Amino acid sequence: NYDLAASLFAERFGRSIRMVRAPEPDALAAEHVDAALQQVGGGRVKVGYSTNGTALALDLLNALRHGEIISIQGDRVSGEVARAPVCFFNREVLLPSGPFVLSLLSETPIFPTFMVRSGRRKYKIVASEPIISHSNGSREERIADAMQRWSQTLEAYARNYWHQWYAFVPIFYTD
Secondary structure, three states: OHHHHHHHHHHHHOOOEEEEEOOOOOHHHHHHHHHHHHHHHOOOEEEEEHHHHHHHHHHHHHHHHOOOEEEEOOOOOOOOOOEEEEEEOOEEEEEEOHHHHHHHHHOOOEOOEEEEEEEOOEEEEEEOOOEOOOOOOOHHHHHHHHHHHHHHHHHHHHHHOHHHOOOOOOOOOOO
16 A cells, blocks of 8 residues: 555655655545545655646656655556556566656666555565666666666565555556
């Protein structure tokens, strides 16, 4: 649960987080999520919606350049966000490319972080090695390299915690 993870992370480390997410399709669900984030996160989690386009991207770039933490869901494409193909479990899938463009432009690494349920009402934060593109190629090649490294990290997480990874949107497409 990325909403819970952002709140717990902010509380645990005493830092604010900007979370980027797709808007809830239902207005009542959106109100519930906003209220829960405010209550659990104590106002430390600020939400930006992926539908806000270029203005959000520039705001996030500025935030990264000032050392702020940004949380972006990267395991599925929702809505009209930028996307690129990667190999995931030996199949081609589309994942959001925005986080990797921001990382490249701001010269900041991506820290893959997951919230794992460890018991009844108990969770732990699992972090992986930071992702920094090691390619010396073009901008597109560097983004593709970083995205493939993310895909491998996500694949390892999904393999180890398959019973906790819920994707209620199709990620594997067939013709």
